[in-house]
Amino acid sequence: MHISEGILSAPVLITGVSLTATAVGYGLKKMDYKQMPKVAILSSVFFVASLIHVPLGPSSVHLILNGVTGVLLGWSAFPAILVALALQGVLFQFGGITTLGVNTFNMALPAIICFYLFNRGVRSENNFIVLILAFVCGFLAVLLSGVMVAAALVFTGEPFIQAAKLVIIAHLPVMILEGVLTAFCIGFLRKVRPEILNV
Amino acid sequence: MIKEKFSEGDSFFHKLDPRVKIIVALFFSVIVAVTDKYTSLSGGLLFAVGAVAVARLRTKEIVSRLLVVNSFIFFLWLMLPFTFPGKNIYTLGSLNISQEGIKYAFLITIKSNSIILAGIALLSTSSIFNLVHALRHLHFPDKLTQLFFFTYRYTQTIHSEYIRLNNAIKIRGFKARTNFHTYRTYAYLVGMMLVRSYDRSKRVYNAMLCRGFKGKFWTLNHFVFKKSELITGIMMISYIIGLVLLP
Amino acid sequence: MKEKEKESVIKIADLSFAYPSRDAVFRKFNFNFFKGERIGLVGSNGSGKTTLFHLIMGLLNPSEGKIEIFGKERKIENDFVEVRERIGLVFQDPDDQLFSPTVAEDIAFGPLNLRKNHQETKKILKKTLEILGLSGFEDRITYNLSYGEKRLVSLATVWAMQPEILLLDEPTIWLDEETIERIVQILNSYSHLSYIIISHDKKFLKETTNCIYLMDNGKINRT
C-alpha cells in the first residue's frame, strides 16, 4: 500500500513528514533501551511478513499486519513501521525518501488506533469475542490505511478521486484476508504465549 | 537471505562516503518531488540516469525494480488522462482525454523514476549498516539508528527462520491455495515467528548485558571524511540547485 | 531378490552446489542410496551433511548435476512434491519443524496435506503418538515442550506421513540416554524402513545403522 514517489503534492508530503516525525519522536521517547531488542525484533517480523505472499483467488497479495503490530507494540509501532518501510525502500525500492513520511503515517496511525481499540479486547476471557475482535482489528487496520492513502491522493488533487475510490475497492478482499489471518494469529498467541498480548 | 542487491561493487558511488550520498539523495528527491518544470525535471532525470550509469549496476536488476515501481504509475495512466480537467484532445466513447491529464501523468512518471533511480545509485550502493552508521554521524536520534541496526540484523535471522519454517511446511506436503487451511497455516507461521522472536528479544538483550552493554553502541569502523568527497557532494548539490534555477 | 534390493532410490550424479557468494560445498558430487539401506553419515562441521539432505528434499537447488529419486529425475519445485510425500526429513533443530500451537495440530498437518480425511487423520495421530510414547501429549503446546520432547514430536510429525525413507539430522542431540534408547528401539522395530542418519554419536549410529559414510571435502566415502 505504498504511494509511489512523485505523485503527491508538496503540502501533503510536508504534512506527512511532520506528523510522522512527531509521532515517531513520541514513540521513541516512550521506548527505553531495554525495549529496544523487543521492538526491533518484532519490527523485523513485520518486515519479513511483508515478504510473504499469500494466494488470493487467481493472484496473490503480501501480508500487511499493521493491526497486530499496533496491538503488540503500542506507540513503538511508529518507529518500528518507519524502520521497516525505510528498509523496504533501500532494499526493494518500494517507496523512497519523500514519501516515507506519508507512507509511514498511513500504515502506523491505523496501528495505533487498533492499539487503543483492541488492546483490551483481545485479552478478554471469551475465546469467541477475541476471535471476532481480532478479525475486526485486522480488517479495520487495512481499511483505515486504504482510506488514508485515498485521502492523501484526494488532497493532492481532485482528478485523483477516481484513483482513490479504486484503491479502497481493490483492498476489500485484502481486508477480509487480513482479518482472517489476524484472528488465527491472535488465537495462536493466546494459546501459546499469552504474555505477548499483555503490553 | 535478504540480499542487498546493489551494495556490492567498486564504482565511484560505492566508494563515496555514505553521508554525502544521503544528503545528496535527500536534496535531490525533495527538489524533484516539488518541481513541476519540464526543464528542471529533464535535468533531474539526466542526473539520475547518469548516476546509475556511473554506479555500474546490473541493468536487468534495475529494470525489474522499475517495473514494480511503475505498476502504480501505470494504474494512474489509466485514470488521469480521463479525470484531469483540461483541453480535450481525443474522445474515446463517452470519455474525454485531456491534454493536461496526459502531461500530468507524464510528469509523475518522470519524477517517480528519477527519484527511484537516484535512490538506487546513491543509497542502495551502500550496505544498510554503512547507511545507518552514516545516519549516526549525521546526528540522527541515537535510539532510531540503534533500532535500525537491530531491526536489520534480526530481519536476517527471522527471515531465515521463516525460510526454515516454510521448508517445514513444504516437506510436509503443503500447497498454498485460497482456503482456510492455507490462511491458518500462514497465520500459525507468523504467530510462531512472533512468539519465538519475542522470546529471542529477551535473550538477546541478556546477552548484550553480559557483554558489558550500557546503552550505547560503539562502532568498530569509523568513517574518515575526505576533502575530495566534500567537494564531490557540493558539486552534486550545486547541479541540483542549478536545476531549480533553470527557466 | 538381490536385484530388487539393489534398486537405487536416491541417485545423485555430478552434483555441484554453493551457497550464494560462498565456496562450493559440493563439486561433482556422487552418491547412491538403495532401498533397505540404513546408513550413518558423519563428517566435520560445515562438511555439507545438512546441505545434502536439503538438496535431496528440493529445498536447495544444485547449480549442476542430476538428482534422481524414485527413478525419476527431479529438477523443479513440482518434481519434489512427490519426493516430500515419500521421504521424511527430520530437521537438525526441532524448532524449525514445529509451528502449530498444539502437538495434535502439528502432527495432523502432514496427513491433512496428503488429503487424508479427518477420521483417518485422527487414527494416524493416535497411532503415531502411541508408537513414539507420546500418548497424552495431544493438547500440549508444542512451544512449551522441553527440548527432548520437541525432538520426539518433530519425529512424530514426519512419522505420521508414513514415509518410505527417513532422513534424520542429528536426532539424538539434547536427548537423555533413556529417550535415545527409545528411538533406537523404534527404528530397529521397523525393519522395512530405510534411512540416513546424520549424527556425531557413534554409539547411536552403531546401534541403528549398517554402515557409515564419511563426508569430507565435498566427497562422500564409505568407511
Place this chain on the structure above:
Amino acid sequence: MKEKEKESVIKIADLSFAYPSRDAVFRKFNFNFFKGERIGLVGSNGSGKTTLFHLIMGLLNPSEGKIEIFGKERKIENDFVEVRERIGLVFQDPDDQLFSPTVAEDIAFGPLNLRKNHQETKKILKKTLEILGLSGFEDRITYNLSYGEKRLVSLATVWAMQPEILLLDEPTIWLDEETIERIVQILNSYSHLSYIIISHDKKFLKETTNCIYLMDNGKINRT
C-alpha cells in the same frame, strides 16, 4: 597460599527462585565456587542449570536469598555490571549471542564496551580468532555460519572480554570431535582460568574439569 586458593568468588546462600506462574526451580539453594576451580555441571533437562547461570549473571532475580560475587553482595542491576565484566557467559543458543553483522564486529562488541580503544580491540580480535582457530572469519556474516561455527564464534565473543571466570552452557553441542578437541586444548592451556561447564558430554567434562556437580530437584551436590 592455601588461604588464597580457597577464596570464594561465587557464594549463593538460601536462594529461592521460580519463573512466573511455575513451580520453584530453586528452594533454599546453596552453592560455592572458588577461585581456580574447574567444575562440570550435569543434571537432567529442566533441572535448572541454565537458570543458575542466569541468576549468577543477574539476568534473573531471586525471590529470596543472597548472592555474593567477588566478595560483594549483588542485589540490584548495577551490582551486576562488574560481575558481567569479569564473568563470561556463553549462551546455550549461539544465535542469541551473535547480534552483530560480522564476526569481527561481534567479537569487538565486548572489548569496546569495556572502553578498550580501537587498536587494543583490533589486537584482541586478532588474538582471539587465532586462539580459537577462526582466523579468516573476520568478515563472515554471523548468521550464515554453520551451527558449529556459530558455537565457536560465540565462545570467541566471550573470550575476547578476557573474563576471569567462564560459564559455558553446553559448549560442545553441534560440534564435531576435532573442534571439541580444540576447545579441550584451549581450556587446558589456560591454566589460570576458572570455569563452570554445563554439558551432557561426559568425556568432554572429564578432560576439562576436576570435579562434577549434579543438579537434581533444586539441589546441587558434588558427585
